[in-house]
Amino acid sequence: MSDIQSKIQEHLSSRASLIGKELAGRRDYQYLSIASSAEKEAERIVREIRQHEAETVWNSVHEGIPHVFPGMGFLTAKNIIKTTRLYQILKKMPKGALLHAHMDGTVDSGILLRLALEQPAMHVCVPRRLDYMSLSGLRPSFKALPPALCAQATDAPTITSALYIPYAWVPIQKAREEFPRELGGPAGFDSWVLGAQRISAQEAYETHNTPAKIWHKFGSTFVVADGLLGYEPVLESYIRELLRTSIEDGISYIEVRVKFFDKTMVRANGEDDLTHREWLVIFDRVVQEVKADMKAQGRGDEFVGAKIIYSTLRFLSISEIEWYLEDCIELKKEFPHLIVGFDLVAREDSGHPLIYFLEPLLRFRERQKELGLDIPFIFHAGETLGDGDSTDHNLFDAILLGTKRIGHGYSLIKHPMLIQKCKELRIPIEICPISNEILRLTQAMPNHPLPALLNHGVTVALCSDDPSVFGNTGLTYDFFQVLLSSEVTGLITLATLARDSLAHSELEPEEKKIALEKWERRWALFVEEVTKETLPT
């Protein structure tokens, strides 16, 4: 061998060893290194289809969409994604647990509206008469009213009438039916209401194209949804829909963040006195019903349950937070199997940083010790573009406060010491790819820090955050976007993310064991199905 040839060999072998070392530090390595031949075949097929679609679907002109590429902005990509074979395949993949989603941002807004329209007690109001000029600027408020107020509202002029009195409640059905033809009639009512609950492509990519501006719209969508959801019959159906659509998407377990802010909500009879305790009873009942139903259908492997991360708002005062912490403890006492964590929600960059609540949070932990309870912190932290500011520093406090997982951790990649801590303490990051993109932390998936975190060996669970606001449901689109934006990531990487989501859930050890066994059975079936896919020619 000539001198140059030996130098080439030396280079190639150092190169292979360095790249190999990096891959070996990733979470998916353990599975890749013991993959069955069927798994390897499925991996290969998925990579071939991805490559083929990169050259065809994502390399074509799509009318009305200026820039098309793999991992592009979800709101313009969605209709293209749906047409791909990769999406059809991923749709069937068992996704494991959904560990980061906000209850009131999960079910398709169209379904929520349909559920609300079934309720005669549901009413709508606006701050002033709705007309062609004000349509896009005004958003509806909803509330279910008690019978006496319903009777009063029956003959009230509708929200589009010249006689409309600002803030007067109008029956939702009436408002819809009498929605004037020049505003689109009933269908125009629906799109007005849905537009107030979803972020549009134009908002995300044009008019509100900064984190601060899009959060303005984002926050307002919950005000609309919460009015509809704050009514017992709607809530109950909503929870059922959440579970059903998640199951259809391959999700077998959910830890949902429920925002407890209003101290009561409206019960079926129209009275505004349904307590947090009763809320949990409803949730519990629906989960048990769906579980029983799935079992009866012989689909017991597809659903193991749902639990709650008690959440309240990070812009509250210390004394307000203390009330909710105590409320959380009381609920945990009665529903130990349901309440599995505590979190603070709303925009991190605007609300108080965790350090502001240090004392009540530490007291909360002490109280639990005294009472023999365990409500782990599962904090949002680092959902920001800030570097070294108080939001970015939430990561330090979350970890030091013993957070079991980190919600978003978008800025974690900036912190070598914290990456190390997350690996040592086995703290997974709940990454919400589509949420981060639509909320403008990243312009598209190729710029997302996820591939960097995976290469640094961090444990990750993919999550959807608020899919209904993003015109999304389930986790398939999030898995899809992640698969499209990295050559390292393949099907077995996605399986690792799914497994890790169950492994890092707050299921009891025995429940978790069963959930993982069920997942492995479904994964084997899925892999078999993928191996039967024909390759693109």
Place this chain on the structure above:
Amino acid sequence: MSDIQSKIQEHLSSRASLIGKELAGRRDYQYLSIASSAEKEAERIVREIRQHEAETVWNSVHEGIPHVFPGMGFLTAKNIIKTTRLYQILKKMPKGALLHAHMDGTVDSGILLRLALEQPAMHVCVPRRLDYMSLSGLRPSFKALPPALCAQATDAPTITSALYIPYAWVPIQKAREEFPRELGGPAGFDSWVLGAQRISAQEAYETHNTPAKIWHKFGSTFVVADGLLGYEPVLESYIRELLRTSIEDGISYIEVRVKFFDKTMVRANGEDDLTHREWLVIFDRVVQEVKADMKAQGRGDEFVGAKIIYSTLRFLSISEIEWYLEDCIELKKEFPHLIVGFDLVAREDSGHPLIYFLEPLLRFRERQKELGLDIPFIFHAGETLGDGDSTDHNLFDAILLGTKRIGHGYSLIKHPMLIQKCKELRIPIEICPISNEILRLTQAMPNHPLPALLNHGVTVALCSDDPSVFGNTGLTYDFFQVLLSSEVTGLITLATLARDSLAHSELEPEEKKIALEKWERRWALFVEEVTKETLPT
């Protein structure tokens, strides 16, 4: 102390220690920890002005600019930046070395055009008659012609004439003077030529808003500039301008990448036979003249010189590359003080990866050993959004091939093993913030991986890449954008970047020592000036 109080103290002290450890891993820590009281005062003043301008300038409505925030896209921010006090301060800061800039993308395009207009031999042609419809789609080609061809071209119909013959050369002055009024007259000619040399906000942020699309425009700008620059008298003035404007911007040393592709260029007499060797003679002469002139003005501290990184194109074949490698060696023999590195340029995602050229590159190194020469590799690598693809993997090859620095290293943050190697081997990253943003790797500075790399302890030199294409000159804007997008980064961080740029230049040890001493003297003067700034009220 109560139990809770002691837990609070414990938390706060663990927090301070973790944050402190992270800061101690940064390159700027060594300087922060020994900062003089004047430096601390300057640091504080700059932070206060930044904070004040974040709340005023960057939090105001600016007509015609939809989204305003600190670190926003440069092409729309530029006119705002120029009005800030922070910019005025940074303008005066000694920047150290400019280590990554492409010769033909450095001098303001308006100046280049003015230089070309002074040359009667300079001609322009277009592929077909230029009119209102074709104006934005056609770009000019320029070339200096020998006297015989000049004579023939004198009476040729101009590029906008109905009689224009495609590709016929027209004297540049004539084309300009006869540019029709409906296309804007001579000023319209100028903006057409300048538009072909610069990326506009509309292109970067709307019509060409992906890396692939903007590179299409980016690449075409060099074809225009190279036609003007390929003429000896223009080149000579251009080099002088590069040095002068850099000096005015506080840059005291330059290692410029010169693209050697055409084997000859046009000499003053119009003949196309000026060799690479003669090119270097011109460069050397201008550098010496400017040095002497600065010394004569008593400004010797402001300029220590300029050297060349021999560059050719990464889309050439192996046999073509071999010719340029040999050419580079021959030039190094004659100009050992000028040729200080070798690189491959053009879009990494489109050209061959480094591994493709492994054999000729290794042979190049062996040849140097035989000849007792040292031409280090200073490679572009990882200027990509790819993850695990061949462009991303250029980082492995660059480092294994012993690169002295890494150009861009945009995807380095994804590679924990390589971050470690860069730290161990003291390989700095030439980060080009504005280039990365305009070439759509990141939408704005808050999404750039620079803050992450700094926290990981990587050595960085800020660079401008191709400032003339970006409507930029010097390094002030790059320093500015970096300062605005991190709370960790302050004036002393910028000083660290400046010092490191000199420390990691290819200056000879004695030259480097002197360059650093000169920089320190200027830094001390600058700090003193900053401390005299009045604080915002």
